[in-house]
Amino acid sequence: MEIIEGVHRIEVPLQFMVMSVYLYLLEGDGGLTLVDCGPNLEVTYDSLSRCLANINRKFSDIDLIIITHYHADHYGYIGELKRLTNAETAMHRIGAGLAEGYRSNPEEYMDGVVQLATQHGMPREYTEIIKPLLGILRRVVSPARIDRRLEDGDEISIGSSRYLVIWTPGHSPDHICLYNPETKVLFSGDHLLQEITPHIGIDALKGINPLKGYLKSLRRIKEYDIAVAFPGHGPIIKDPQGRIDEILHHHDERMRLMSEAVTGSPKTAYEVSLKIWGEELPIFEKHLALAETVQHLELLVEEGRLQKILRNSIVYFKK
Ligand SMILES: [Zn+2]
Ligand SMILES: [Zn+2]
DSSP states (O other), rough: EEETEEEEEEEOTTSSSSEEEEEEEESSSEEEEEEEESSSSSHHHHHHHHHHHHOOGGGGGGEEESSSSOOOHHHHHHHHHHHHHHEEEEEEHHHHHHHHHHHHHHHHHHHHHHHHHHTTTTOOHHHHHHHHHHHHHHOOOOOOOOHHHHHHOEEETTTTEEEEEEOOHHHHHHHEEEEEEETEEEEETTSSSSSSSOOOOOGSSSSHHHHHHHHHHHHHTTOOOOOOEESSSSSSSSSSHHHHHHHHHHHHHHHHHHHHHHSSSSHHHHHHHHHHHOOOHHHHHHHHHHHHHHHHHHHHHHHSEEEEEEEEEEEEEEE
């Protein structure tokens, strides 16, 4: 579907999740540029083929693929697509490094995630289930060499348009948005979504606090004059500034709720997540809820509003 002149929005249903991922095909003067490429599943090939056929173009007309971040639903098809198109591939320098992990150490990555969940109080019987679930995500990836490693502030020419690379770490450490100062269009990846609050992963919990990074990145894009944002999931964002404010407010609220949930004896992040989300969530959602809780509690510790203690290798939070 052509959403603005020369920009096509392609829906790829995700079989392993309830939602779809959206790719954007941009027509330049000659070749085509694709923003994100979907998971390595047949449905991605079908969706792309259909869009190309509609505009009388073929796979070999795609000469640039830009990836907003290394998650499987955005990056996964890149290897196959590179073979089909021979296009130049581009993503943030950090993402190119993280995507290498898909090839070299998938086990190590998953062990790390499971270890973190255990440390934060999630029972063993659950962490045992998460590992194979994460394995499914890994299977929908066919990696490729990244030709162009992007940095914040880089400019990319697509036909006569120029796009600015804005590094927005948080949802993932390598996340970038693409901004066109002329049309005021922002390709927001998973940084800004209309219907869901972007998830801040537990796997990114190394170095700086990802939630803190996310909020900073959100305030950063707020400074740009954005008329419309095209996200990786859900509807087009017609009031980006309003949506940014909503998400900022949501996190303020969450911080307050989490801080209130830590009362009496020290609590693990898992216990706090059950207080907020209840016991009934499916296992994978339980894990996502735990990840989000850890982020907020860690930020509360950083702000001096909570303390963190370690007992028998389990992390507890207290007032
Ligand atoms: Zn993502
Ligand atoms: Zn996504």
